[in-house]
Each structure stands twice: as C-alpha cells, then as structure tokens.
Amino acid sequence: MIRGLLGGLAALMLVAAGIFWWQGRAETGFGGEAPALPVAEAPEAEPEDLPSADADGMMGVAPPEATTVGRETRRFNLVDKDRDNRISRTEMLSGRARDFRKLDKDGNNLLTFDEWAHTTVDKFKVADGNADLFLTREEFATTRPKERPKPKQKCACK
Template sequence: MWRYFVGAGAALLLGVAAMFLFRGSAAQQPLVPRAPTAVAEPVEEEGLPQEAPSASARTREQKRFDRYDKDRNDAISRDEYLAPRKKAFAKLDTNGDGKLSFDEWAIKTTTKFAGADKDKSGALSRAEFLTTAPKPRKARPKCACPKPAAAAAGAAVDEPED
C-alpha cells in the first residue's frame, strides 16, 4: 500500500517540477524579436518605372491560334491546321509510301519487344518482360518561380545573437 502513496507523491513532484520548468523557459524568450542592426541603403527611385510590368492580355486560345497561323494573316488554312498531323504521320511512315502499315504504326512497340527478347525466341520470359516496364515519370515542380533576392543572398541579413 505504501508503494501507491510513494508513486502518487513522485508523480505530483514531477508535475510540479515540469510546471516550473515550462513557465521558466517561456518567460526567458522574448515575445518580439530584436530589430536588425544593419540598415539597408535607400533605393534610388530615378531608374524605376512608374508602373509595374504586366503580362500581355492574350488569352490561351489566342496564343494557340497564333501557333497554328504560321503566315500571320489572321486565318488558319487547312494546310496550317493539318501540319502537326502531317509531321506526326511522316515520322511514322518510315518507308515513305504514304500508307501506314501496322508495323510502321507499332514500330516503337516492336522495337521495344525485339530489344527485350534477348534470346531471340520470339517470346518474352518473365525476366525479359520486366525490362519493358515503363520508367517512372519525374514529378514536375508546380512552380518554377525564381528565388527572392533576400533568400538567395542568405547571409546578407544579420541575425540577432542570443
């Protein structure tokens, strides 16, 4: 029975000690950081423009229209509209006969199969099939914004010492 009283007393002492420690450490930290000691030089406003630069008001569709309109006559002809498709077709039509056979259409896949079939048996084993797995895509950054000048300088800002 006496063990319960000793345990309860020890827990009470630990609680009181923790309360004093937390209250003591909170009182030592200032609520507001000190002002920086170095003062930046004023920027001359003579060379600055009156207005901030802004992006053009062209919409996404206007930009897309301009990409198709190669001769810049504000009209997209049938040839201009089909030019990207013709380039893609020409890449696939390897023999240049103007017709697309199945083998020409599936050249990337058949080349991949032939490269994976190391023993040239015409069939892929499990080990050979593993080599055809698509490579994981790298995640693209969501923002390609330049770093702010202050963050890039790093050590240029004086930190207050404790």
C-alpha cells in the first residue's frame, strides 16, 4: 500500500517537473535562444544634470577611535569563542581537548600510557634494532640528543 502511494507521488512529481521544464523551454523558444526584446536607449547624461548639494557648514560622522587592546584582553578573546564576555568550562578546555585528540591515536577517548608517552615509545622502537624489547649500551647510545652548536659570541671583547 505504501509503495503504491509513494510510486504515485513520485509519478506526479515527475509530471510536474516536466511541465515546468516545458514551460521554461517554451518561453525561450525551441532553439534554446531567447527572443530578441526591444532595447530602449538610455539618454545621455549631461554634466548639468548631476546632483549637487550645498555642503557649507555640514560635517560628516567622525571616524571611530582606534583602541589599544592589552595582552590580557587579547588572551581572553582567544578563549572566549562565542564572544559573550564569559568563558565557559568548555571554552576553557577546548585547547586541551584538541591536544588530547592528538595524543589519542586509536580515537577511543581513552588515553593509555603508551599513547601519552608516544615519543618515548617511538624512540625506543627505533633504537631497539634487534626487536628484543631491551636496549643494549650501543642501542641506547643512538637515543642520545643531538648536540647543538654553541652560539657564536657577538662581543668584540679582547
């Protein structure tokens, strides 16, 4: 019963769409070209016809004043996402939630220790060359931080 009603409704909609399409096609002609309409020429504007105003003694609206925004105001505005001049708990924690989603590798909203310590876990996997889940002294030596070059002194002291 429902299928019959839905089929009838679909058939009526297709007929209505066909009628609208046919009427639109009839207005533009069967060749798809719009009939030529007569175009009235616009009269040439003379310089004397331009509007003028007597602006003596008149003054426009003053431009808005630029305000200095302090550091705390900018910081507050970064957290207040809906601009209601109040910070909700959700707004305050939104940055932390973004960081949590980055750490939650499997997306189950549970942060395991391995996900939390992912950089150390990844470093251990890379250093454990023989995959025996233990690091020898040689393997551990590969985890040593790279030495940064010492900054050159800018002092011209002698």
